[in-house]
Amino acid sequence: MASSASASALEFGPRARREYILPLRMVLGLGRFARRKPLGFVGLMIVLSLIGAAVFAEQLAPYDPAKLDLKHRLEGSTSLHKLGTDATGKDVLSRLLYGARISMLVGFGAITISELGAVSIGVVSGYRGGWFDKIVQRFVDAWQAMPGLIILITFLGIVRRMPNVNLVLAMVIAIGVLGIPGRSRVFRSQVLTIKEAPYVEAARSMGAGGVRIVWACILPNVLPLILVSATVGLGGVILAEASLSFLGFGPAGEPSWGQMLSVDGREYMRKQPGLAVWPGVCIALAVFGFNIFGDALRDVLDPRLRNR
Amino acid sequence: MGRYVIQRLMLAGVTLVMVSVLVFSLIRVVVPFFYADAVDIVAGEYGRTDEARADALRDEYGLSGNLIGQYFKWAANVLTGDLGESLFNGRSISGEIRDRVVVSFELGLVGLVSGLLFSVPMGIAAAVCQDRWPDYILRTLAILINALPGFWLAILILTFGSLWFNWAPPLKFKYLWEDPVQHVKIMALPALLIGLTPSAGIVRIVRTQMLEVMRQDYIRTAQAKGLNGRAVIFGHAMRNSLIPVVTVVGLSLPNLIAGTAIFEAIFVLPGMGQYLVSSVGNLDYPVIMSTNLIFAVLIVTANLLVDLSYPLLDPRIRY
Numbered sequence: 001m002a003s004s005a006s007a008s009a010l011e012f013g014p015r016a017r018r019e020y021i022l023p024l025r026m027v028l029g030l031g032r033f034a035r036r037k038p039l040g041f042v043g044l045m046i047v048l049s050l051i052g053a054a055v056f057a058e059q060l061a062p063y064d065p066a067k068l069d070l071k072h073r074l075e076g077s078t079s080l081h082k083l084g085t086d087a088t089g090k091d092v093l094s095r096l097l098y099g100a101r102i103s104m105l106v107g108f109g110a111i112t113i114s115e116l117g118a119v120s121i122g123v124v125s126g127y128r129g130g131w132f133d134k135i136v137q138r139f140v141d142a143w144q145a146m147p148g149l150i151i152l153i154t155f156l157g158i159v160r161r162m163p164n165v166n167l168v169l170a171m172v173i174a175i176g177v178l179g180i181p182g183r184s185r186v187f188r189s190q191v192l193t194i195k196e197a198p199y200v201e202a203a204r205s206m207g208a209g210g211v212r213i214v215w216a217c218i219l220p221n222v223l224p225l226i227l228v229s230a231t232v233g234l235g236g237v238i239l240a241e242a243s244l245s246f247l248g249f250g251p252a253g254e255p256s257w258g259q260m261l262s263v264d265g266r267e268y269m270r271k272q273p274g275l276a277v278w279p280g281v282c283i284a285l286a287v288f289g290f291n292i293f294g295d296a297l298r299d300v301l302d303p304r305l306r307n308r
Numbered sequence: 309m310g311r312y313v314i315q316r317l318m319l320a321g322v323t324l325v326m327v328s329v330l331v332f333s334l335i336r337v338v339v340p341f342f343y344a345d346a347v348d349i350v351a352g353e354y355g356r357t358d359e360a361r362a363d364a365l366r367d368e369y370g371l372s373g374n375l376i377g378q379y380f381k382w383a384a385n386v387l388t389g390d391l392g393e394s395l396f397n398g399r400s401i402s403g404e405i406r407d408r409v410v411v412s413f414e415l416g417l418v419g420l421v422s423g424l425l426f427s428v429p430m431g432i433a434a435a436v437c438q439d440r441w442p443d444y445i446l447r448t449l450a451i452l453i454n455a456l457p458g459f460w461l462a463i464l465i466l467t468f469g470s471l472w473f474n475w476a477p478p479l480k481f482k483y484l485w486e487d488p489v490q491h492v493k494i495m496a497l498p499a500l501l502i503g504l505t506p507s508a509g510i511v512r513i514v515r516t517q518m519l520e521v522m523r524q525d526y527i528r529t530a531q532a533k534g535l536n537g538r539a540v541i542f543g544h545a546m547r548n549s550l551i552p553v554v555t556v557v558g559l560s561l562p563n564l565i566a567g568t569a570i571f572e573a574i575f576v577l578p579g580m581g582q583y584l585v586s587s588v589g590n591l592d593y594p595v596i597m598s599t600n601l602i603f604a605v606l607i608v609t610a611n612l613l614v615d616l617s618y619p620l621l622d623p624r625i626r627y
Contacts, residue, residue, distance in 0.1 A: 151566075277464070
């Protein structure tokens with residue numbers, strides 16, 4: 001792909017110009033992606049519609065997600081409430097749409113922290129090498145062996161007792177930090193191969209310093225890996241958020257998919273099975289979407305797989 | 309090999325120290341600073357503040373003196389097996405954990421073994437039938453299972469089981485030695501569900517590994533000397549393709565152990581996870597510290613076993 005782009009830069013005429021119109025290029029790239037990776041394209045569509053639901057929840061939701069409608073409690077699908085209502089008559093569809101907000105917010109927030117931390121640690125550790133690398137790696141080993149969900153439960157369970165704590169933010173930071181070590185290894189091993197490449201040696205021989213080499217030679221090569229690992233990782237983060245909310249450690253008051261499935265609502269699910277079905281469908285769809293989109297993205301972008 | 313074992317043991321030690329320092333500083337430093345220490349919580353029960361009594365309690369709980377001293381005192385107690393007492397019912401934590409760890413361990417182990425028994429044959433079958441319909445079905449199944457949250461499946465089974473078949477697992481928990489039949493009735497479903505989620509990944513790994521191994525020269529040799537298909541697959545290919553599975557199992561162990569917390573909550577099982585969740589719920593500090601530590605010990609031990617099993621499984625690996 002990179003080669004075709006650089007070849008067309010040498011051409012003249014309409015084709016060469018077309019490549020430089022960014023939106024058009026993106027549409028063309030998307031079309032190629034859809035043709036080569038139909039399953040991944042389906043994943044992308046799922047992901048985009050979930051992001052859309054999260055951003056436009058206010059416009060899309062037929063009701064206020066917290067509005068009680070005591071005349072219509074525990075209803076199935078009706079013309080008023082498309083996916084029914086819960087035990088206090090809150091509209092399930094509206095709550096699902098707002099639930100996408102928490103999922104996407106925690107998902108993208110936590111993954112940003114994870115990736116930033118992992119890239120910094122992986123690149124610095126891999127590039128410096130030597131005793132520094134050894135110590136950092138032992139530290140990463142220990143960090144990775146920590147019981148993630150257990151620590152999250154403890155942390156969030158205690159933090160929620162404190163006054164004036166933004167629980168969503170606490171969740172984002174906690175999940176994000178726990179995701180750093182596993183990812184940092186991927187980046188480190190990639191840096192280890194890149195830093196032996198001839199062009200890095202050439203840069204060094206021309207007098208480039210460490211910061212410049214990392215910025216100009218190494219980071220651009222790690223970038224596709226960051227995109228892939230973030231997309232694949234988002235499914236896991238969303239699942240973690242759902243599990244925590246399910247156990248009652250999520251942000252209270254705001255509708256989230258995991259919390260809608262939680263144990264408190266069990267007796268109502270027997271009366272209105274939709275309550276047990278729809279939030280789970282949303283979680284599964286989100287995880288499925290990010291996973292298959294990420295897999296396809298990996299096939300396209302991962303330099304280690306490109307020549308297979 | 310000796311050096312490798314020592315290195316791994318030291319790593320396990322470092323992890324445990326890190327977890328203990330993290331838990332200690334969260335509960336003895338951060339929370340008291342921002343919210344309340346153990347004495348405030350217990351004294352809050354009596355509804356009055358008596359400074360002399362509060363100090364006496366601090367002495368009793370080992371909360372007096374400087375923090376480093378407190379940490380080493382706590383660590384020394386833990387190492388001698390004394391985890392302290394619950395703030396709320398005064399019961400010995402060690403005794404409580406002894407009963408509960410059995411439940412969680414059983415859940416995790418049965419889950420893992422059943423997951424492997426399900427996923428390894430599936431992965432091999434998918435590889436042997438590469439690009440034919442069993443392969444497609446198994447691969448789709450693996451992708452789907454991977455995306456389904458285990459706790460949602462559990463809730464669906466419980467809801468629709470009671471709705472359509474009027475079925476529900478027994479409510480009263482019995483240990484295996486008390487009532488084996490009821491024990492199995494209670495534990496079977498959560499254990500199977502715990503094993504299901506990691507097994508999706510294992511199916512995929514086994515399949516790719518089998519495909520890779522089947523292209524090796526020694527497999528061609530085995531086929532050329534006239535061995536039948538079964539002998540080639542089970543005698544030569546399978547064992548070599550299972551080595552990365554150990555890695556995946558090792559990586560999924562923290563999830564598996566954490567999964568017990570979720571399933572214990574759903575199925576109301578008196579295990580470690582439920583102990584942690586309830587202790588976090590009523591801020592029972594000594595219990596929170598102990599359960600976190602025990603979970604860390606479980607995961608670190610399991611990781612250690614995985615690491616040490618590589619050289620045994622693969623004679624090519626030498627340390």
